[in-house]
């Protein structure tokens with residue numbers, strides 16, 4: 001990047017830690033430690049003094065590995081003027097706090113700093129070779145992004161701008177573990193069929209996770225996302241991809257990490273946490289992460305990915321197509337047809353499309369019923385869109401549309417997913433007040449919404465659950481989570497209900513599958529009968545139809 005800035009005509013001062021390296025860059029115009037075959041221009045010099053490197057700078061370009069970045073910037077924050085933009089080129093998620101890098105930087109620095117993020121398909125070596133390259137720079141302050149764009153763009157380096165700082169960070173970071181997976185495929189000697197299928201599914205998962213975490217879909221399908229995934233999945237210069245190849249050939253991960261920066265390793269672990277948070281299935285991310293943390297052998301990845309239940313591809317798109325065809329053929333679309341399409345959207349994690357269908361129903365004077373609303377509220381849980389769920393509930397009340405247990409359960413779970421336990425609790429009580437009997441799902445959902453500090457409330461709900469004979473293993477799992485710590489167990493007197501904790505833990509593992517099957521049975525009540533002619537089977541990537549592990553108990557509907 002120093003070379004890119006120098007080519008754009010700036011006086012560039014590169015900070016490095018070794019005196020020998022600094023003097024070689026300044027005097028011999030060669031960097032002995034990286035890409036030493038390239039001659040550096042005279043307007044690029046180096047120093048081991050950070051104050052000297054920073055003084056008078058109009059732009060600070062930061063290029064350290066992600067895991068070292070927040071601490072480094074915090075250590076040197078006195079030297080960094082708050083108003084000078086720091087352009088981050090690191091691509092990773094911060095493992096210690098599971099934060100986006102920008103958030104971790106601000107937390108560590110303990111103050112606000114003007115941050116921009118430069119990302120996109122850009123191997124350093126090819127930049128040095130003046131290979132035409134396109135990247136995107138994101139800054140919440142668009143004029144600042146445009147300023148950086150002007151500062152760095154040349155005929156060989158084209159910079160786009162965006163304000164989507166979340167999408168750009170996620171795209172650049174999340175492609176790394178996916179590139180490791182591509183390397184594994186290469187290293188195992190698998191063919192182009194496998195690689196094409198893998199990259200297709202990997203980019204869909206990237207889209208799903210990044211958009212669920214707040215990135216724009218357009219950003220992720222752009223340079224910092226699919227663009228960078230293409231580069232690193234297929235380009236042999238990628239260290240992430242090389243890591244996958246080497247692991248497949250039997251090298252040890254610890255040895256590889258000694259030799260080079262592999263951002264995909266810590267980022268894979270954070271990606272799985274995000275997937276859990278968003279209740280997304282994401283088998284590719286989970287498989288790569290499991291291989292990296294040693295909980296899965298690479299040989300078992302075939303079964304983990306190819307042995308999953310068979311699905312339709314893009315069921316929601318097909319359902320929409322059928323709905324549109326009805327209009328074209330002048331067949332009247334009724335609540336039934338719309339509900340089928342809304343259901344397909346929910347299964348395909350397409351909340352926005354589902355909501356636009358509800359709006360279309362209003363415009364076309366098609367009445368919205370309990371199924372319409374319940375399904376839309378169900379769709380809100382992924383991404384924890386609790387305010388949307390509450391707005392839909394409000395609309396049901398004002399339109400006198402009856403609510404059922406599924407309506408409430410979905411809304412409670414959504415609030416729980418958004419860490420809005422008070423709203424979840426309020427809805428649970430509203431459900432009881434409206435003479436609806438809370439089900440096992442209702443109890444599990446409201447208990448799971450209780451944060452650690454509300455463990456006493458969770459226990460009170462447990463007592464109610466036992467009286468209502470609506471116990472479930474997932475509710476017990478949520479209790480275990482809320483009452484973490486032996487002391488609380490004793491205080492809680494939980495033995496009254498469960499005498500043997502180990503037994504419960506085992507029961508949870510064994511029965512969570514059965515629970516989810518039952519839950520899906522309840523869910524199937526939302527689906528249109530087969531004679532509607534619209535598809536009703538599980539959509540691809542539909543996390544809710546998948547038996548989940550105990551770790552995700554806080555996300556039950």
Ligand SMILES: NC(=O)C1=CN([C@@H]2O[C@H](COP(=O)(O)OP(=O)(O)OC[C@H]3O[C@@H](n4cnc5c(N)ncnc54)[C@H](O)[C@@H]3O)[C@@H](O)[C@H]2O)C=CC1
Pocket residue numbers: 063064065066068069072089090091092122123124125260261263
């Ligand atoms: N190399 C490339 O082609 C590209 C790299 N990136 C991103 O840039 C970031 C850095 O990558 P590279 O420069 O390739 O990595 P690198 O492993 O070469 O590290 C960059 C420099 O940081 C120094 N460093 C490492 N840890 C440090 C710490 N804790 N404190 C101070 N200095 C430290 C290293 O000594 C090295 O000089 C990564 O997040 C990577 O994803 C992004 C696009 C392209």
Ligand SMILES: O=C(CO)COP(=O)(O)O
Pocket residue numbers: 091120121122123124179228231232237238239240241261262263
């Ligand atoms: O992000 C990169 C290029 O855009 C570099 O990828 P690697 O870290 O896999 O080498």
